[in-house]
Amino acid sequence: MAESKEVVVIGSGINGLSAAALLAVSGKKVIVLESNPVAGGAIRTEEITAPGFRHDLFAMNLGLFAGGPVMAQLGDQLAAHGFSLLPSAKPFCSVYPDGSMIGVEADASATVHNLAAVAPEDVHAWEELTAKLGIWAPFLIGTLGSDLPSVAAVKTLWKAHRALGTTGIYELVKLALQSTRSFTDENFSSPKTKALFATWGMHLDFAPDVSGGALFSFLETIGGQLFGMVIGEGGASSLVDALVSVIEANGGEVRCNSRVEQITMAESKRKGNRATGVVLEGGAVITASRAVVSNVNPRLMPALFPASVAAEPAIKRVEKFQPGLATMMIHVALNDLPPWTATEARTYNYVHIGPYVDDMAMTYADAAAGRLPHSPTLVIGQPTITDPGRAPDGKHILWIQVRMLPLDLADDSHWDDIAEDYADRVMAKIEEYAPGLNSLVIARTVMSPPDLERYNVNLIKGDSLGGSHHPSQFFFLRPVPGWGRHRAPVDDLYICGAGTWPGGGVGGSSGAMVAKILK
Numbered sequence: 001m002a003e004s005k006e007v008v009v010i011g012s013g014i015n016g017l018s019a020a021a022l023l024a025v026s027g028k029k030v031i032v033l034e035s036n037p038v039a040g041g042a043i044r045t046e047e048i049t050a051p052g053f054r055h056d057l058f059a060m061n062l063g064l065f066a067g068g069p070v071m072a073q074l075g076d077q078l079a080a081h082g083f084s085l086l087p088s089a090k091p092f093c094s095v096y097p098d099g100s101m102i103g104v105e106a107d108a109s110a111t112v113h114n115l116a117a118v119a120p121e122d123v124h125a126w127e128e129l130t131a132k133l134g135i136w137a138p139f140l141i142g143t144l145g146s147d148l149p150s151v152a153a154v155k156t157l158w159k160a161h162r163a164l165g166t167t168g169i170y171e172l173v174k175l176a177l178q179s180t181r182s183f184t185d186e187n188f189s190s191p192k193t194k195a196l197f198a199t200w201g202m203h204l205d206f207a208p209d210v211s212g213g214a215l216f217s218f219l220e221t222i223g224g225q226l227f228g229m230v231i232g233e234g235g236a237s238s239l240v241d242a243l244v245s246v247i248e249a250n251g252g253e254v255r256c257n258s259r260v261e262q263i264t265m266a267e268s269k270r271k272g273n274r275a276t277g278v279v280l281e282g283g284a285v286i287t288a289s290r291a292v293v294s295n296v297n298p299r300l301m302p303a304l305f306p307a308s309v310a311a312e313p314a315i316k317r318v319e320k321f322q323p324g325l326a327t328m329m330i331h332v333a334l335n336d337l338p339p340w341t342a343t344e345a346r347t348y349n350y351v352h353i354g355p356y357v358d359d360m361a362m363t364y365a366d367a368a369a370g371r372l373p374h375s376p377t378l379v380i381g382q383p384t385i386t387d388p389g390r391a392p393d394g395k396h397i398l399w400i401q402v403r404m405l406p407l408d409l410a411d412d413s414h415w416d417d418i419a420e421d422y423a424d425r426v427m428a429k430i431e432e433y434a435p436g437l438n439s440l441v442i443a444r445t446v447m448s449p450p451d452l453e454r455y456n457v458n459l460i461k462g463d464s465l466g467g468s469h470h471p472s473q474f475f476f477l478r479p480v481p482g483w484g485r486h487r488a489p490v491d492d493l494y495i496c497g498a499g500t501w502p503g504g505g506v507g508g509s510s511g512a513m514v515a516k517i518l519k
């Protein structure tokens, strides 16, 4: 006889687990099915380089989760199940080829001091933007935390209109549509301040000239000093472990090594299709009396549907959902922190190397054309500054994210053959800013774009974002028209994850939105 649950969740990414935990706590009979041997999707901590060195293979910065709805609702339970966050007073800095740097600190006056030393002409604009964030934050965060479109989002807009007036609302719309180059040209004079800001766009797929990059960069750059940065004590996996424990403690189950091969369907009352459960690889059937929740990249979902349903135009449309460009990760075990020429960089959680806006624009153009960027944009995480327990005494780890790489290489080479060479180029580039770094390396593990997809099928061709975030695929358009509001065009089938609003990152918001619908 088929196993039966109220809610079946496919995939144990942060959003699948968040939805399941919230539903389990509210008394629903929930199961999470995960194809991998471990839960967590793009959150995973492993000793991947050498014994005693604990690396976050994918996400490290848990700031979005810390400020998100799941933490607000389940924070106490997660803490009781061993999850603890470590804040950093010095979230990020950018270093430049002349040996200078600008650091953003949780203390706004310290940030202004750092900026004044390198780009005094931009201090006034920085302070104005800091004040603006204080005014805008409740409305921006309110919108990002609401389903789109929804009554809650309209209420937030209405409150914003009353507080800011029509011109104020138009300013927010402008911010949401503006590129980082346009925003930084309007606000700053120094190429260094412009780069400090624009590098955050590159965390998503907002190259300097792409519309829509200013909003995220504004929230992360100016917000960096307001919200700081946090990492999980012992590694980001501690969050996954705590969520799994909360699910189990509330009668739910997370079952690994269980790939869902098909979502079963029946005719719905409205003459369309209705999800009724899933079939696992090997043939086991699990029925869902209330709903199936998919944490699968939407682009991959038609393959899980019966062939006749997958062929319907409303379903096939999601196959057009475009990935962002690819990412490579380099994990390094070190004898000491990098000997940055800009010595203070040793005290920051993230070190960004763009170095400048034009370099980032060229990097993106190269990657989009299938060429290996000459000057890759780098996010270098130094988690052992905040959490020394991730490495043996006195040792350190680096988390190096190489942003904007080709999904497909234009010449006939393959990532598997060139990844190590490209990683050498990356390390040589960092050495220019931290001479002597390579002599400190104990061990290194490179994860190429195809490796990312091998770890997690949702990371199509190494796209770390679960789908491009360009405006045509964002807000109420995510993932594609007809698949919005966390519903597939099939009754009782709900979607969450990076490919749905509000997009990538470890916030858990889309999982929370689905849980709210199903409670």
Ligand SMILES: Cc1cc2nc3c(=O)[nH]c(=O)nc-3n(C[C@H](O)[C@H](O)[C@H](O)COP(=O)(O)OP(=O)(O)OC[C@H]3O[C@@H](n4cnc5c(N)ncnc54)[C@H](O)[C@@H]3O)c2cc1C
Binding pocket: 010, 011, 012, 013, 014, 015, 016, 033, 034, 035, 036, 039, 040, 041, 042, 043, 057, 058, 059, 060, 061, 062, 063, 064, 258, 259, 260, 261, 295, 296, 297, 327, 329, 401, 452, 455, 456, 457, 458, 459, 463, 464, 465, 466, 496, 497, 498, 499, 503, 504, 505, 506, 507
């Ligand atoms: C290298 C890298 C670095 C990042 N760094 C950060 C960071 O520092 N901070 C941040 O906020 N975000 C970061 N992100 C983004 C963030 O990690 C992801 O956006 C987020 O974790 C995605 O969560 P998700 O809910 O979409 O599910 P995913 O993490 O994509 O997990 C989905 C799960 O579903 C499973 N699955 C898929 N199909 C099936 C099936 N048919 N049957 C069963 N299981 C299935 C997969 O195996 C996977 O485990 C990073 C991402 C990457 C790749």
